[in-house]
Amino acid sequence: MIAFAEKHREVLNQVLRQNNTALSPGGPFAALIQFPKLLDFDVKRKYFRKELGKMDGDRGFRRADVQVQVRRSQIFSDSFRELYRLRPNEWKHRFYIIFQGEEGQDAGGLLREWFSVITREIFNPNYALFITAPGDMVTYMINKASYINPEHLDYFKFVGRLIAKAIYDNKLLDCYFTRAFYKHILNLPVRYQDIESEDPAFYNSLEFLLNNPIDDLGLDLSFSLEVEEFGVRSIRDLKPDGRKIDVTDANKEEYVKLVCQMKMTG
Known part of the structure; x- marks a missing residue:
């Protein structure tokens, strides 16, 4: 077959x-x-x-109308407040959008506009949820500093449901995520090539590492990664006691795999 x-x-x-x-x-x-x-x-x-x-x-499911009242200027926070309380099955209902202070009946056009406007707000830097990938400045990746927003986990869950709702209702969203992000959602393993759009300089260094003998490079690498958050540097092990394990030609493929997993999926 x-x-x-x-x-x-x-x-x-x-x-x-x-x-x-x-x-x-x-x-x-x-x-x-x-x-x-x-x-x-x-x-x-x-x-x-x-x-x-x-x-x-x-399942004999019947779609009802769910009224969603939002202020255009506060569309993300208002939508979050209105919809986060819904049970998963209720997200399948038809959303009836009302923009407060504006006239108009939602015959489908306001729903499309709501999806369009809230999609832009998802990437608003003030929420610190996503940043553009340095490699292409078009696709989006999770902002590793999103935790500065105390509600970031609830917001990410809400964004996931919004995207699922758009897929379910067959609506197009004007947003694109990195390949590594999609793989993370689908629980697929990432490869080092996936990091090229997120960090092209780091990708090139990995390519150079894989294609040349370690001894010729004069590098002092271990199974650890230095990270910086808000000006504070720290060392994270890629495996138990990783900072004590040297990278050699025999294990450099494992190092590349682990360091990419750390950088792309945390």
């Missing part, structure tokens, strides 16, 4: 674009769900939307 799909990938995806029921459980190509690289994005997107719809139908 898989060999056939690889050989006829283009034709197969053309067929599945027209009718992806063959991917459903019991269908002739259901096994391909376990091999997503064989499927085009549009095929996966349509299958995903179909499965979301089936979830509601199978």
Whole structure:
């Protein structure tokens, strides 16, 4: 089956674009769900939307309206106050948006505007939740200093639910995250190549380390990492007693793996 799909990938995806029921459980190509690289994005997107719809139908779920009143100038804090108390299943309901002090009935347009405006506020530096990745200045990554905001964990949970709501309602968000961030969400292992957009200089140093003998570089490395937060420097071990373990040609691949995990996922 898989060999056939690889050989006829283009034709197969053309067929599945027209009718992806063959991917459903019991269908002739259901096994391909376990091999997503064989499927085009549009095929996966349509299958995903179909499965979301089936979830509601199978459980007899009925969508009600949830009224969300916000001030445009305080849209993030007001939305957080209004929605954080909702149970997970209630996020599936239709959000009826009211901008206080403004006229207009939400026939869908205000919801789209709400998503657009609150997305920009998620990245407002005043909340200290995200920063742009130095490598491209386009994608976003978690701000390691987010803990200065005492509510940062609740805010991150809220942001996650907002993004899930946008996906569930099929709304586009004007935001992009780093590859390492997406892998962290999906519980996938990061590779050192993933750090290039977050810290290009550090990525280049790792490349140089891997491609050259340690003795020729004159480096004094251990399984530890120096970090700086608010002007205070400290040493963190990458493994137990890591600062006492020298990096050698024999273990440098392990060092690169661990140091990238520390920098990208904490």
